[in-house]
Amino acid sequence: MNDGILFYWFMWIGWVVTTFLIKKNPFRNAVIFILLPGIVMSGYNIPFTLGTVNAAFLYFLIIGLVHVIRSTGELHYFLTVSFIIGVSYAVLQIFALYDPAKLFIDKKYLLIIFLAAVLFLISKRNIDLFYIPLIGIFIGDSLYQLLIFRLTGYLEIGSLFVLDLLASTTMILFCMVILVDMFKKLRRVSYKKVNPAKPI
Numbered sequence: 001m002n003d004g005i006l007f008y009w010f011m012w013i014g015w016v017v018t019t020f021l022i023k024k025n026p027f028r029n030a031v032i033f034i035l036l037p038g039i040v041m042s043g044y045n046i047p048f049t050l051g052t053v054n055a056a057f058l059y060f061l062i063i064g065l066v067h068v069i070r071s072t073g074e075l076h077y078f079l080t081v082s083f084i085i086g087v088s089y090a091v092l093q094i095f096a097l098y099d100p101a102k103l104f105i106d107k108k109y110l111l112i113i114f115l116a117a118v119l120f121l122i123s124k125r126n127i128d129l130f131y132i133p134l135i136g137i138f139i140g141d142s143l144y145q146l147l148i149f150r151l152t153g154y155l156e157i158g159s160l161f162v163l164d165l166l167a168s169t170t171m172i173l174f175c176m177v178i179l180v181d182m183f184k185k186l187r188r189v190s191y192k193k194v195n196p197a198k199p200i
Helices: 005-020 026-041 055-070 072-098 107-122 131-147 161-195
Strands: 045-048 052-053 155-157
Touching: 005 026, 005 072, 005 161, 026 055, 045 055, 045 131, 052 055, 055 072, 055 161, 072 107, 072 131, 107 131, 107 161, 131 161
Parallel strands: 052 155
Antiparallel strands: 045 052
């Protein structure tokens, strides 16, 4: 599978669903504002001295940082969780680079599943699941690129491969949040239907 396919599929699906199936409200407008510029900017790379950084990847980082700044009382929490995600990403990438024979499934899918599981376990609120990856994966990819710089001689931060990871992880987390909320509602409904035994 070519890099970038998952990113464009999930981003366009998200934009179409949000634009045409969700009622107009501030949340809908915010999602459209995030998705559409991300799709447009993904085709552009910003050059710097040692390499390039994808414009969409940088845009997503800024969105994540804005969310962190708005949550002023939890800066330590966001930094810790983002650092955990970044280090986990870099370690898995290095492991796959030096010993790929021990990976039973494709590296991309292993990273997606692992990052989604870690994020789901360590995030406090559902909304954080969609902002922490924007920072954590940026940290992880930057760290990984710096570690292999001596091998490649070039930094490519935010390749289409990484954008695939970001979009796929976010989509999995979105589905997990929906499923958890659905099970909670079903449990509440079934609990209400059970009538307590009347005292004799």
